[in-house]
Amino acid sequence: MGLQIENVSKTINGQQILTQVDLDIQAGSIVGLVGRNGAGKTTLMRLLAGEIQPDTGDIRLDSADLNDIFYLDTLANWLTGYNARTAADVLEIFYVNFDRQVFFDILASQDLSETKTIASFSKGQRVLIEVAAGVASGAIYLLFDEPLDGLDVFVKDYFKRLLLEVVEQGRSVMIATHNLTELDSLADRVFLIKDSEIVEQEKDSDIVKIQFVYEGDQLPSNLLEVAIILEQRGRVYLALVTHGVLDCIFSDYLTYKFVEILQVTTEDIFRKELR
Ligand SMILES: Nc1ncnc2c1ncn2[C@@H]1O[C@H](COP(=O)(O)OP(=O)(O)OP(=O)(O)O)[C@@H](O)[C@H]1O
Incomplete structure (x- = not known):
């Protein structure tokens, strides 16, 4: 049908x-x-x-x-x-x-x-x-x-x-x-x-949107390689990552603080796919 x-x-x-x-x-x-x-x-x-x-x-x-x-x-x-x-x-x-x-x-x-x-x-x-x-x-x-x-x-x-x-x-x-x-x-x-x-x-894709504070001076290159940084305000970042990357971030709780998971929107996916 x-x-x-x-x-x-x-x-x-x-x-x-x-x-x-x-x-x-x-x-x-x-x-x-x-x-x-x-x-x-x-x-x-x-x-x-x-x-x-x-x-x-x-x-x-x-x-x-x-x-x-x-x-x-x-x-x-x-x-x-x-x-x-x-x-x-x-x-x-x-x-x-x-x-x-x-x-x-x-x-x-x-x-x-x-x-x-x-x-x-x-x-x-x-x-x-x-x-x-x-x-x-x-x-x-x-x-x-x-x-x-x-x-x-x-x-x-x-x-x-x-x-x-x-x-x-x-x-x-x-x-x-x-x-x-x-x-x-x-x-x-x-x-x-x-x-x-x-x-x-896919609505249930592997992508996660997170907001976090990074205590170091500059985001590490291994994160920059796999994350899409949507926004940065001072030390506060908004990024798209996969679940796997999220696990690494959570394990490094000394440099990544206040990690908050937000809902992924169509606009986020659009930015990711078309960048
Ligand atoms: N009659 C036509 N003659 C020549 N090119 C055309 C014709 N119709 C569409 N195109 C071309 O086909 C492509 C797709 O156009 P289309 O109007 O389908 O895009 P769209 O996704 O609806 O764009 P928008 O979001 O800007 O409305 C464009 O490059 C457009 O110039």
Whole structure:
């Protein structure tokens, strides 16, 4: 069950964008897609939505119906000349299960007018209209490119609640984002695109984030070789290490003091993988 991508590669204008990508999106899950600017996140979404074709590989959908995927390519140009009512007329054509009531209820809950031209809404409000369209579309797979961009904290909270409702219905969401902190509280799985390849970020990886005070003048070279120092303030260090290194640090309690283990975030992994 789900949406499966197998061995997908894509070249655009001679540039290898994606190489042998394998990914599956299970029913009722939220998947995060991260990577540096230009890594290929939007390209992957366009492939999933059937807007462009892979050079090699397969994209398989359990229902075999591409209308089960909701994706709006360029938000800036999307239906901006319409208002919500006329946009709903267009969306109904594309998504056979589009539910106008759900669409208008979401807009009303956020005080967004049905008759105002979409172009005249703020950036964050337009994002919300896109999300409302996705939820109301009835599509099983919702692909959102930077949906957290420009949302204030209250709208973000509302967005998260909407996503949880979507997931409870057995539908799935893919979010491409640079907002790694928000992803931690949202995504069941996170995939990183790096050098045109995709890697799932293991939540239970061997990496540990620690904060400690080092009493010596300079961190020893054997630690520098294996640790990633995220931050240094005076003698206080924030670092990523493996469990094995942690054991050595704990055994040297005279020079390493106040060692505190902190939660590893997606942002930490991102920094580690891409440095
Ligand atoms: N139509 C196109 N013509 C030429 N190059 C393209 C085209 N579409 C994408 N690319 C290139 O493919 C690469 C990946 O672009 P893509 O938009 O998928 O990246 P992204 O990860 O979404 O980036 P960002 O985080 O900046 O939005 C970039 O180098 C981009 O220039």
